[in-house]
Amino acid sequence: MSDFREQALHYHSHPVPGKISIELTKPAETVQDLALAYSPGVAEPVREIAADPANAYKYTGKGNMVAVITNGTAILGLGNLGPLASKPVMEGKALLFKRFAGLDSIDIEVKHKTTEDFINTVANIADTFGGINLEDIKAPECFEIEKALIERCSIPVFHDDQHGTAIVTAAGMLNALEVQGKSIEDAIIVCLGAGAAAVACMELLIKCGALREHIYMLDRKGVIHTRRDDLNEYKQLFANNTDKRTLQDVIADADVFVGVSGPNLLAAEDLKLMAEKPVVFACSNPDPEIDPSLAHGARNDLIMATGRSDYPNQVNNVLCFPFIFRGALDVRASAINDEMKIAAVEAIRSIAKEPVPAEVLKAAGVDKLEFGAQYIIPKPMDPRLLPRIAKAVALAAVESGVAQIDLPENYMA
Numbered sequence: 118m119s120d121f122r123e124q125a126l127h128y129h130s131h132p133v134p135g136k137i138s139i140e141l142t143k144p145a146e147t148v149q150d151l152a153l154a155y156s157p158g159v160a161e162p163v164r165e166i167a168a169d170p171a172n173a174y175k176y177t178g179k180g181n182m183v184a185v186i187t188n189g190t191a192i193l194g195l196g197n198l199g200p201l202a203s204k205p206v207m208e209g210k211a212l213l214f215k216r217f218a219g220l221d222s223i224d225i226e227v228k229h230k231t232t233e234d235f236i237n238t239v240a241n242i243a244d245t246f247g248g249i250n251l252e253d254i255k256a257p258e259c260f261e262i263e264k265a266l267i268e269r270c271s272i273p274v275f276h277d278d279q280h281g282t283a284i285v286t287a288a289g290m291l292n293a294l295e296v297q298g299k300s301i302e303d304a305i306i307v308c309l310g311a312g313a314a315a316v317a318c319m320e321l322l323i324k325c326g327a328l329r330e331h332i333y334m335l336d337r338k339g340v341i342h343t344r345r346d347d348l349n350e351y352k353q354l355f356a357n358n359t360d361k362r363t364l365q366d367v368i369a370d371a372d373v374f375v376g377v378s379g380p381n382l383l384a385a386e387d388l389k390l391m392a393e394k395p396v397v398f399a400c401s402n403p404d405p406e407i408d409p410s411l412a413h414g415a416r417n418d419l420i421m422a423t424g425r426s427d428y429p430n431q432v433n434n435v436l437c438f439p440f441i442f443r444g445a446l447d448v449r450a451s452a453i454n455d456e457m458k459i460a461a462v463e464a465i466r467s468i469a470k471e472p473v474p475a476e477v478l479k480a481a482g483v484d485k486l487e488f489g490a491q492y493i494i495p496k497p498m499d500p501r502l503l504p505r506i507a508k509a510v511a512l513a514a515v516e517s518g519v520a521q522i523d524l525p526e527n528y529m530a
């Protein structure tokens with residue numbers, strides 16, 4: 118473990134500190150180059166953009182640039198450690214945008230006093246970018262922040278921990294239930310956590326067929342039920358009219374457990390209470406709600422997923438955010454709407470059912486991957502994710518009327 122810690126710190130500090138840098142896309146060697154790049158040549162695109170703001174897409178990097186913006190209040194499952202401590206995660210998201218979707222991305226860590234301060238800061242710089250990926254902002258503030266920024270910005274604003282997580286969870290869940298021979302409409306679902314990821318995951322599962330009254334959501338105080346008087350408006354939506362109060366009460370005979378809360382909160386004894394053939398998504402990072410070896414030791418009929426790269430079935434928003442932004446930016450979508458989210462769900466789930474390319478097997482270090490309990494969702498390094506998700510999302514943007522330009526010819530062919 119300490120060896121891995123050393124490796125991780127070395128990775129982040131060598132050969133240069135951090136994980137991202139900026140590269141030039143134009144020559145800047147000669148006097149002529151500089152005259153074009155800077156004064157006097159730069160005045161020409163300035164005049165063009167002043168005359169028509171859409172020209173920013175033609176003459177600057179705006180259209181290929183996503184800002185990853187946080188206040189560091191919910192850094193993975195590590196909690197509220199502040200903006201600066203969140204920087205490695207945000208640089209990590211920028212790395213993933215570039216590696217998987219060719220999008221330029223920069224991290225912005227915002228110190229602020231009030232939620233309004235944060236909203237104003239982001240709204241005031243938004244036009245610099247093609248899109249804004251909000252990251253690791255805790256609930257309930259994240260809901261108000263995202264709503265206000267969507268209203269105030271003309272570019273897509275997407276809280277990854279809500280919607281990226283929800284899209285990947287829904288794709289994995291629909292596939293896992295299919296493998297287990299269960300239907301989403303009948304599934305009894307326990308959701309441990311009632312924050313950003315939890316609320317969005319459950320809302321999207323409902324859009325995919327789950328019944329609200331079949332969902333038991335829990336926060337630190339236990340089951341969210343109709344007789345509690347301490348619920349914010351977002352938790353209120355999941356208040357269940359039930360006498361059940363504890364995790365043990367609700368997990369008995371449940372078909373599904375979704376953990377988006379914190380480390381080691383689900384005991385093997387609790388897992389044993391679930392219905393036959395359960396689905397367990399222990400998605401907290403870096404440490405899941407239950408260790409997969411403990412879970413598999415407790416029962417052999419479950420499908421298990423975590424948010425981590427080092428176990429089978431990685432349910433993590435990395436399978437979504439690079440690709441959904443690629444599709445959205447390529448048609449200059451003004452928003453990322455439900456149609457685009459559902460298109461991403463379907464694209465992700467369909468890839469898992471197809472034969473896996475040799476390069477993916479090699480990168481995963483395995484001989485075989487076949488749709489089933491150990492493979493319900495594609496691997497992040499699968500090269501099909503980019504064309505398939507981006508195209509599905511871009512098409513959905515065009516069809517739902519939020520695209521400002523048509524799909525480029527032969528897009529992602």
Ligand SMILES: NC(=O)C1=CN([C@@H]2O[C@H](COP(=O)(O)OP(=O)(O)OC[C@H]3O[C@@H](n4cnc5c(N)ncnc54)[C@H](OP(=O)(O)O)[C@@H]3O)[C@@H](O)[C@H]2O)C=CC1
Nearest residue numbers: 193194256311312313314336337377378401402424433434
């Ligand atoms: N795999 C993936 O792709 C992703 C995983 N996650 C993981 O989900 C977790 C939550 O993230 P996020 O929603 O952004 O954070 P939030 O801060 O918005 O929400 C955290 C929620 O977890 C609840 N919680 C914390 N500890 C406990 C506990 N001991 N028992 C019950 N509930 C608890 C909190 O309860 P209360 O409301 O009472 O404070 C809160 O509702 C993190 O671990 C994160 O790593 C998040 C996004 C993506």
Ligand SMILES: CC(=O)C(=O)O
Nearest residue numbers: 193194278402433434
């Ligand atoms: C994966 C991620 O975004 C998180 O755990 O917060």
Ligand SMILES: [Mg+2]
Nearest residue numbers: 193252253278
């Ligand atoms: Mg996150």
